[in-house]
Amino acid sequence: MLMYNYIVKQLVKKSFGMVNERRFDELVNGMALNIRHSFAGDHALGGVRHDQAAVRAWLGRLSRIMPTLHITIERVDVKGLPHNTLAIVRWTATATLANGEPYLNKGVHFITLKWGKAINIDVYEDTLAVFNGLEAQFQAGIAEAHAPQIIS
Structure with a gap:
């Protein structure tokens, strides 16, 4: 069981590395076809997606709105067996906004x-930090920061 937990932790860390490196096709191809992805908040990044295409579109939006976003994993905990595993990932996200201001957010993924x-990813973060970051990006001319949610 310890070896399995280690392998899952490495898989999760690799996945977050793909986000930081904008390797979205590779990342999404490693997910179930009917992946469920939810991101808390009532804004352009919020909502729930139910397939790979919508998750890929969401990741593209994330990279266009926050092109310098970098996520640092703080801790990964793994529970369960191969047919039903839960990975809890605590992270810190940083970026430089288009106006030059720093962006900082802390959150957790339940995967x-x-x-x-x-098969399921629930993301919980400081929704006020996300909202304020999106507003700053919109004010700097990134119109997509106010776009309707990508949902499927």
Whole structure:
């Protein structure tokens, strides 16, 4: 069991590295076809997606709105067996906004995996920090920061 937990932790760390490196196709291809992805908040990044295409579109939006976003993993905890695994990931996100101001957010991902593929991702973060960051980006001319949610 310890080896399995270690492997899942490495898989999760690799996935966050793909986000930082904008390797979204590779990341999404490693998810279940009917992946469920939710991001808390009533804004352009909020909402729930139910398939790979919508998650890929959401990641593209994230990179256009926050092009310098970098996520640092603080801790990964893994529970369960290969057919039903929960990875809890605590992280810190940083970026430089278009107006030159720093962006900082802390949050957690709850990732459910089945046989090594993510089937459910719930993201909880400081929604006020996200809202304020989106507002700053919109004011700096990034119109997509006020776009309707990507939902499916």
